Amino acid sequence: MINKSPFESMSLDDCLKYASKGSAIILYEDGIYAAMAGTAIESKMNTVASDYKVYVLKEDLMQRGIDKLISGVTEVDYAGFVDLVEEHKTCSW
Amino acid sequence: MNDEMAKLMVVFRTAPYGSIYSFEGLENVLIMGAYDQDVSVLFIDDGVFAIKKGMDNSGTGIKDFSPTFRALEAYDIEKIFIDRTSMESRGLTKDDLVIDAELIESDTVEKMMEEQKNFFMF
Numbered sequence: 375m376i377n378k379s380p381f382e383s384m385s386l387d388d389c390l391k392y393a394s395k396g397s398a399i400i401l402y403e404d405g406i407y408a409a410m411a412g413t414a415i416e417s418k419m420n421t422v423a424s425d426y427k428v429y430v431l432k433e434d435l436m437q438r439g440i441d442k443l444i445s446g447v448t449e450v451d452y453a454g455f456v457d458l459v460e461e462h463k464t465c466s467w
Numbered sequence: 468m469n470d471e472m473a474k475l476m477v478v479f480r481t482a483p484y485g486s487i488y489s490f491e492g493l494e495n496v497l498i499m500g501a502y503d504q505d506v507s508v509l510f511i512d513d514g515v516f517a518i519k520k521g522m523d524n525s526g527t528g529i530k531d532f533s534p535t536f537r538a539l540e541a542y543d544i545e546k547i548f549i550d551r552t553s554m555e556s557r558g559l560t561k562d563d564l565v566i567d568a569e570l571i572e573s574d575t576v577e578k579m580m581e582e583q584k585n586f587f588m589f
Contacts, residue, residue: 437527452526
């Protein structure tokens with residue numbers, strides 16, 4: 375679970391260092407900027423999206439006006455977020 | 468009189484909702500504008516996200532304060548700048564933003580920062 379912008383924090387990179395391939399990564403709050411299409415980290419994120427199951431919280435995308443996402447990420451709402459947390463062991467970075 | 472006025476710069480460098488900084492920065496600009504200071508405003512790094520169009524708070528209920536940036540002109544704050552590199556590396560263009568501001572290159576940002584008397588970083 376990542377809630378910091380990838381442009382100002384190493385949270386995402388730190389998470390990727392330790393997460394095993396195929397794990398679920400949830401981007402929420404400022405973490406959602408990682409899933410935005412057209413950024414300088416897009417190609418890196420395309421790889422991340424193919425190696426991991428990447429989820430992004432829809433309400434935080436809307437709040438920040440982000441509507442174009444890289445392919446391979448799944449939008450979830452608050453209820454979906456809760457389901458994911460129930461389903462997995464969680465770790466906040 | 469104008470020559471003696473200190474040059475002040477409010478710099479937005481964080482994204483708008485993950486912290487209170489951006490909102491506080493906006494209040495700060497409006498207050499300085501109301502007191503007729505020589506204020507300029509600069510958006511760098513994640514600060515450019517604060518002026519992204521299309522924010523919809525119906526999911527989170529957190530107030531969308533981006534429209535208030537449009538009020539800067541009414542406060543006679545006309546020196547508004549955006550670091551081009553910060554904007555482009557975040558996949559944004561001028562068309563994605565709620566205000567019209569001047570795009571500047573990073574070396575101009577550097578020069579501009581040298582000219583200021585005081586900075587307020589948010």
